[in-house]
Amino acid sequence: MPETSGRTSPPTDRVIAILDFFAGRPQERFGVSELARRLALSKPTCLGIVTSLSEAGYLVRDTADKSYRLGPSLITLGHRAQESMRVSPAAREELRRLSARFGITAALSAVVDDRITLLDLVAPAGVRPGVEIGQSYPFAPPVGLMFVLWDDGAAREWLAREPTIPLRTDTERLDRVIAECRADGYLVERLTPSGRRLYSLMAGMSATLPDELRVLLGELVSDIGERVYLRGERTGRGRHDISVISAPVYDHYRRQVMVASMHVGKSLPHSAITERARAVVTTADAVTAQLGGVKPIWR
The missing domain is CATH 1.10.10.10 (Winged helix-like DNA-binding domain superfamily/Winged helix DNA-binding domain)
Structure with missing residues (x-):
């Protein structure tokens, strides 16, 4: 409980x-x-x-x-709640543009009271996205990497949390993930059967999971960052199964406050992945500007 x-x-x-x-x-x-x-x-x-x-x-x-x-x-209550989370009509319009351009579901999410919460979502007509506004997940490893990649302090605090499932951490790979995502400005997660099951199982649950479920989830995901798609790991001209592409939204203190995401859910060539990732960054940057935020420069 x-x-x-x-x-x-x-x-x-x-x-x-x-x-x-x-x-x-x-x-x-x-x-x-x-x-x-x-x-x-x-x-x-x-x-x-x-x-x-x-x-x-x-x-x-x-x-x-x-x-x-x-x-x-x-x-009215829902609109007020979104406004309090700084999701404005202008931000929703940015999600609409992204959704319409690629025919995908676009979303904004944030960490609210130690839970990852979906703040807004736009899906193509006739598409059931499988998630709902207000749905939340425990913010603890391995869930929430997209919210800490761009902040060393936040990453340390997140890694120190009690994981929702038994994990191992490949420090060398995680360092590569952080470096590449900061250089590119986005995170690309691969689509795997384990990833699909992970989020459906964890939706709405508390951070304290029953032991039986922790064991099951541990069989699905065992390493932080294992589902991250890295440019240097692609081979040939093949296609890659992609789940979600995300980019950070910042406030005026240069702190990450939200994440803009594109739910892909299909196989794409590298060029299409890059095109979509840059579009997600553009969306995130637009929302940052609407908040009066400042995007840090990673060297």
């Missing part, structure tokens, strides 16, 4: 449970009886909560069948 910072409030937990239930079923409607049954709440308690949420606009009540669905106040 995740650690808590203090006493919890059972009444508040029930409100959160109802909102989370609807959030997981955005196209569906539920009556009080079914909602109470599904969430193991008493019907009077459930009715009181959904009535208050409806009056506040967080749920909408259908007067014909007396069912409930998500309400418009959540749209």
Whole structure:
């Protein structure tokens, strides 16, 4: 179970449970009886909560069948949350350009309260990206390399964290990864069956994983940086299976605050990888400029 910072409030937990239930079923409607049954709440308690949420606009009540669905106040709340994370409409427009140019899913993410959180995402029409805005992952090795590559202090702190799975660290390779990514300004991760399973297993989980799951993940990924695609390692003119290409976004203190990413998920030749990587850097630089940020110069 995740650690808590203090006493919890059972009444508040029930409100959160109802909102989370609807959030997981955005196209569906539920009556009080079914909602109470599904969430193991008493019907009077459930009715009181959904009535208050409806009056506040967080749920909408259908007067014909007396069912409930998500309400418009959540749209405003979501926009405010994104603004607080410094995701502006202009930043979203940069993601739209990147997505439209290559027909891919583009995203912005950040480390929020020690968890990697997806702040915004734009996918091509008709594409289900497999991740959702607000989805989060534990920020601990081996997950989160893209958030520490460009900061020596952040990298040391991250490596010192309790890893989510048993790991070995090839220091020489990790040094190469850091040097090359800083020189290029981006990180390219290879697409592997283990990588696909890793993130699907870890989504929404706490940093403290059950021992059985830690062992399973340890079989999937055993070395930090093993999935990184390095230019010097390519052979011939072949194609390479690529998962994600990422680039850092900075604030005015030259600190990395976000990551702009392109979800590729297919095989590409080196020239296409480079083209897409440079486009991701352009997107990240544009968001940096919108934040009034300054991009450090690596020598």
